[in-house]
Amino acid sequence: MQEISKEKCKLVEELGLNVEEKHNLPPLAGRIYAFMILSNVEGHTFEDIIEITCASKSSVSTNLNLLVQLKFIEYFTKTGDRKRYFRITKNYLRITLEEYHREIDKELTLVKKVNKFNEENNPEKFKKNKNLGIIFQEYLIAQKENLELTIKKMIEFKETLDQ
Structure with missing residues (x-):
């Protein structure tokens, strides 16, 4: 196992905190996921992750199982x-964008309802x-369309790699 640079450690912590907050994950799961995003190795063993x-063992096992269950990583x-050997799920970026898309879609639906309600029930407001x-x-509509276009580009890119 190679030594990890201070720069990489700092970025793992920063990215791990972001992942932890955004996806409501435990701190260790966020750090494991962040490390794998930044890794140049295709797959890490359980022992590697404990060392990193x-x-x-029990904490790493619990958090790896959670990340696998949530489809953030695969083995x-x-x-x-x-x-x-554990690695980032092949479609992790697409999965993340699809999650954002669902969130924006929900918010857009609510905003439309609020606008309609206020138009009908609070005309002055x-x-x-x-x-x-x-x-x-x-x-929100522009964000949703942008996400749809980006997801489409990712799918097309993946298809060219698979050929």
Whole structure:
């Protein structure tokens, strides 16, 4: 196992905190995921991850199982080797973008309902604040369309790699 640079350690912590907060994960799961994003190795053993994180076997096991269950990471085996190797799920970026898309879609649905409700039930308020609600609705629509385009590009890119 090679030594990890201070720069990489710092970025693992920063990225790990972001992943932890955004996906409501335990701190160790965030750090494991961040480390794997930044890794230049295709797959790490359980023992590698224990050494990298300096965490207990049970903590690493629990957090790896959580990340596998949530489809953040996956494991594979090598012929003739009984060990499992963990890596980022092949489609992790697409999965993340699809998650954002669902969140924006929910928010857009709510904003449309609020705008419609205010238009019908609070006409003075709607008239006064209409532009703000419409501006926000347009922003969400643009975000949703941008995500859809990006996901489509990722799928097309993946298809070219698979050929």
